[in-house]
Amino acid sequence: xxxxxxxxxxxxxSLASALLLGATDVRAAQCGETKLSEQMGEMKDxxxxxxxxxxxxxxxxxxxxxxxxxxxxxxxxxxLPFKAQSEPKAAQEKMQSNxxxxxxxxxxxxxxxxxxENSKDADKVMALMQEIGKxxxxxxxxxxxxxxxx
Numbered sequence: 001x002x003x004x005x006x007x008x009x010x011x012x013x014s015l016a017s018a019l020l021l022g023a024t025d026v027r028a029a030q031c032g033e034t035k036l037s038e039q040m041g042e043m044k045d046x047x048x049x050x051x052x053x054x055x056x057x058x059x060x061x062x063x064x065x066x067x068x069x070x071x072x073x074x075x076x077x078x079x080l081p082f083k084a085q086s087e088p089k090a091a092q093e094k095m096q097s098n099x100x101x102x103x104x105x106x107x108x109x110x111x112x113x114x115x116x117e118n119s120k121d122a123d124k125v126m127a128l129m130q131e132i133g134k135x136x137x138x139x140x141x142x143x144x145x146x147x148x149x150x
Contacts, residue, residue, distance in 0.1 A: 036079035043072045047132070054125055062117055062125070070110045077103035081143040095143070102139045109135060 046065045053061035077100055084095040109132050116124035 034079070034082050036076055036081065039072050039076040039079070043069055043076070046072070047136075051129060054122070054129065057120075057122055059117060059120065063114075066110060066113055066117065070107065070114075073103055073106050073110060077107070083143055099139075099143055102135070102142070106132070106135060106139070 046068045050062055050065040050069070053059075053065065080092075080096055081099050084092045084099070087095060109128060113125065113128045113132070116128055
């Protein structure tokens with residue numbers, strides 16, 4: 001390959017790479033990679049850790065993860081779901097209100113979980129974890145942005 005052909009090939013590869021990276025950045029913005037999505041990712045990790053600890057009734061680890069969940073839920077409640085950002089103002093306000101109601105309910109469930117932990121009621125803990133699971137699925141269906149890789 002001559003020097004001109006090599007330059008054209010390198011240019012084509014560079015252009016393709018730049019387009020791919022640009023598309024990745026656009027996709028990240030479209031998929032709502034925000035402070036809220038980071039918080040939700042952390043919540044998912046703490047829920048998993050909580051479930052694992054609950055199986056062995058490790059009350060200290062459960063309490064640690066539940067406390068983190070309570071803190072994250074309180075903080076996440078103040079955020080605007082990414083999905084709402086593209087809505088007209090009235091729809092955005094309604095979605096934000098519904099989101100905050102859902103997060104308030106999650107906070108109540110986590111408070112009930114704390115009460116069940118304090119009384120070492122494993123059956124109540126498991127029932128509440130199922131309820132929290134259903135609640136989060138419902139919330140994700142309503143507020144999570146749909147992305148290609150989901």
